[in-house]
Amino acid sequence: MSDxxxxxxxxxxxxxxxxxxxxxxxxxxxxxLILFNLxxxxxxxxxxxxxxxxxxxxPIVIVSLGMAMVIGTAGIDLSVGSVMAxxxxxxxxxxxxxxxxxxxxxxxxxxxxVGLINGVMIAIVGIxxxxxxxxxxxxxxxxxxxxxHGKLTEFFNSFYNTVGSGNIGPSFARVSVRxxxxxxxxxxxxxxVRRSTFGRRLVAVGGNRQASVLxxxxxxxxxxxxxxxxxxxxxxxxxxxxxxxxxxxxxxxxNLMELSAITAVVxxxxxxxxxxxxxxxxxxxxxxxxxxxxxxxxxNVPQPATLMIQAVxxxxxxxxxxxxxxx
Amino acid sequence: MSTxxxxxxxxxxxxxxxxxxxxxSLAPDRGDRVAATIQRLAPFVxxxxxxxxxxxxxxxxxxxxxxxxxxxxxxxxxxxxxxxxTFVIISGGIDLSVGSVLAxxxxxxxxxxxxxxxxxxxxxxxxxxxxVGLINGVLIAKGKMPSFIxxxxxxxxxxxxxxxxxxxxxxIPLVKRTSGITxxxxxxxxxxxxQIIVTIVVFIIAGIILNRTRSGQSVFALGGSxxxxxxxxxxxxxxxxxxxxxxxxxxxxAGLITATRSLSGDPNxxxxxxxxxxxxxxxxxxxxxxxxxxxxxxAAGVLLLGVIKNLITQKGTLEEYYQExxxxxxxxxxxxxxxLLSKRQRT
Numbered sequence: 001m002s003d004x005x006x007x008x009x010x011x012x013x014x015x016x017x018x019x020x021x022x023x024x025x026x027x028x029x030x031x032x033l034i035l036f037n038l039x040x041x042x043x044x045x046x047x048x049x050x051x052x053x054x055x056x057x058x059p060i061v062i063v064s065l066g067m068a069m070v071i072g073t074a075g076i077d078l079s080v081g082s083v084m085a086x087x088x089x090x091x092x093x094x095x096x097x098x099x100x101x102x103x104x105x106x107x108x109x110x111x112x113x114v115g116l117i118n119g120v121m122i123a124i125v126g127i128x129x130x131x132x133x134x135x136x137x138x139x140x141x142x143x144x145x146x147x148x149h150g151k152l153t154e155f156f157n158s159f160y161n162t163v164g165s166g167n168i169g170p171s172f173a174r175v176s177v178r179x180x181x182x183x184x185x186x187x188x189x190x191x192x193v194r195r196s197t198f199g200r201r202l203v204a205v206g207g208n209r210q211a212s213v214l215x216x217x218x219x220x221x222x223x224x225x226x227x228x229x230x231x232x233x234x235x236x237x238x239x240x241x242x243x244x245x246x247x248x249x250x251x252x253x254x255n256l257m258e259l260s261a262i263t264a265v266v267x268x269x270x271x272x273x274x275x276x277x278x279x280x281x282x283x284x285x286x287x288x289x290x291x292x293x294x295x296x297x298x299x300n301v302p303q304p305a306t307l308m309i310q311a312v313x314x315x316x317x318x319x320x321x322x323x324x325x326x327x
Numbered sequence: 328m329s330t331x332x333x334x335x336x337x338x339x340x341x342x343x344x345x346x347x348x349x350x351x352s353l354a355p356d357r358g359d360r361v362a363a364t365i366q367r368l369a370p371f372v373x374x375x376x377x378x379x380x381x382x383x384x385x386x387x388x389x390x391x392x393x394x395x396x397x398x399x400x401x402x403x404x405x406x407x408x409x410x411x412x413t414f415v416i417i418s419g420g421i422d423l424s425v426g427s428v429l430a431x432x433x434x435x436x437x438x439x440x441x442x443x444x445x446x447x448x449x450x451x452x453x454x455x456x457x458x459v460g461l462i463n464g465v466l467i468a469k470g471k472m473p474s475f476i477x478x479x480x481x482x483x484x485x486x487x488x489x490x491x492x493x494x495x496x497x498x499i500p501l502v503k504r505t506s507g508i509t510x511x512x513x514x515x516x517x518x519x520x521x522q523i524i525v526t527i528v529v530f531i532i533a534g535i536i537l538n539r540t541r542s543g544q545s546v547f548a549l550g551g552s553x554x555x556x557x558x559x560x561x562x563x564x565x566x567x568x569x570x571x572x573x574x575x576x577x578x579x580x581a582g583l584i585t586a587t588r589s590l591s592g593d594p595n596x597x598x599x600x601x602x603x604x605x606x607x608x609x610x611x612x613x614x615x616x617x618x619x620x621x622x623x624x625x626a627a628g629v630l631l632l633g634v635i636k637n638l639i640t641q642k643g644t645l646e647e648y649y650q651e652x653x654x655x656x657x658x659x660x661x662x663x664x665x666x667l668l669s670k671r672q673r674t
Binding site for chain 2: 076078121125126127128130131132134135136137138139140141142143145146150259262263266272273302303304305306307308310311312314315318319
């Protein structure tokens with residue numbers, strides 16, 4: 001969505017058609033999957049199914065938004081799942097005697113701190129993103145378990161009940177809080193990436209860091225901010241997931257989320273080499289992957305096989321991306 | 328001579344000096360050389376210090392043959408996988424699939440020991456896991472795809488395959504006790520467990536290949552600059568395919584050993600092992616940017632993580648989760664120190 005060539009209508013020559021298809025691979029794949037479901041899955045075309053899918057995809061989408069920005073700077077953030085676990089550990093702690101908003105804010109602050117540490121290690125010390133965030137993945141996960149004493153902590157709180165499974169809005173258009181939060185965050189991140197100076201800098205840094213330095217862009221602060229945003233989004237996703245389960249469970253919550261998010265971003269068409277961010281592509285890729293898993297299970301494909309199919313799709317997606325890169 | 332000494336000293340000799348000789352050093356002054364030496368020796372010094380701390384704090388409870396054997400046995404899987412990871416990282420790549428491939432190897436070993444007999448139980452996991460590595464290598468070298476993504480995909484694929492064989496972990500195969508292959512995981516040769524001997528031998532061979540052979544030097548060249556390696560006429564594609572295949576093979580070997588030791592093929596084995604292996608390799612002084620590193624450093628990194636784990640367990644008052652906090656913090660401190668030292672070398 002961020003490059004001009006993609007938004008041009010498909011031309012007549014076959015090469016252009018192929019390029020058009022490549023750029024929109026996710027949407028085509030998602031469309032085909034929906035058609036398949038319409039034909040073969042009972043009760044698919046209902047608002048209930050749509051809502052369920054959107055509710056399930058929420059945490060992956062929110063984390064992937066941050067991951068897409070990080071990958072746009074040619075970085076990677078492995079610590080997102082641990083940040084979610086940290087939220088899960090902190091929510092029950094700050095619910096004791098405080099306003100529920102305090103716990104939300106504490107989770108966001110904790111996320112921001114983790115992001116700051118990541119950003120400083122990467123932008124100022126110059127450590128590779130994969131090692132720096134590997135360090136915080138392990139350390140933050142450990143801290144989350146220490147805070148929660150490794151236990152699952154159940155809680156009941158009307159605020160979190162609403163956040164987890166409630167609806168808001170006027171009676172004729174009630175929306176799930178989760179879905180609304182997701183849509184708002186997609187819009188915010190979309191505007192940041194496409195319309196703000198910061199978004200331009202982010203893409204510039206990812207495209208060519210040296211040129212950005214020479215052009216006088218604040219490269220370091222841009223990178224630090226991107227990692228902070230990514231961790232904050234992961235913290236929010238952690239709060240939403242904790243609210244949904246009604247318990248702080250840092251041992252499980254957020255496990256392998258980094259892999260899901262990276263997969264969504266890559267399948268959505270954001271190259272790992274940076275310099276481009278596809279927000280909508282990422283969101284629809286997350287939806288596609290979720291729906292694919294659900295469809296396969298609905299068709300009685302054993303669950304392990306869905307992992308194998310997912311692997312093939314990742315490789316195929318990146319293979320097509322590579323072709324586009326060489327053009 | 329304890330086996331631990333054997334690991335570090337045998338591997339230190341040949342490659343400690345050469346591993347880092349690749350770092351650019353035009354007319355180094357004394358400060359540079361000091362920094363380079365510190366960087367090279369750091370993993371061994373930290374390991375020695377940690378062992379001394381353990382000895383002082385826990386005395387005979389820690390400084391015992393039993394403890395060292397526990398630490399070493401616990402390091403076998405990580406050690407074998409880390410050897411492959413060292414090669415891959417020096418070449419400038421990464422292999423995230425090792426943990427899943429290990430689980431796949433364990434499942435195949437246990438499954439075949441029941442259905443096809445001991446020979447297949449040894450050969451099949453090694454073959455299939457090498458095959459997964461081969462696929463990694465071909466996609467990365469011929470398909471020109473990033474190693475991170477390819478091995479992420481095979482991570483999912485191998486785990487899915489292992490779960491598929493075991494009917495989503497509901498039918499975990501048990502190794503047939505009478506088949507003789509249990510000697511691999513449980514046997515001893517004059518008191519020393521076979522699995523430890525295998526691991527040490529793998530480390531020694533890997534160290535020799537890395538530092539004393541043309542292929543090993545090609546790996547350094549490839550990691551230093553792939554373009555330059557191509558221009559020099561090195562068979563880059565073949566080297567890369569070989570590296571990932573070797574990494575898959577070693578993960579399969581680790582799986583075979585794990586299965587024959589625990590007598591079962593659990594498809595959920597070794598989650599996150601790839602991250603531990605990367606951590607051990609990086610702590611051992613191998614640069615993730617490729618082009619520099621050593622097998623002896625990796626051995627030290629693997630042992631160091633084991634000693635720290637043991638010390639935390641010995642100090643019973645600490646919750647086990649502190650292990651993760653310490654590991655993570657340790658990794659961060661080490662990479663920051665490495666970065667600062669290598670900056671000192673460049674200026």
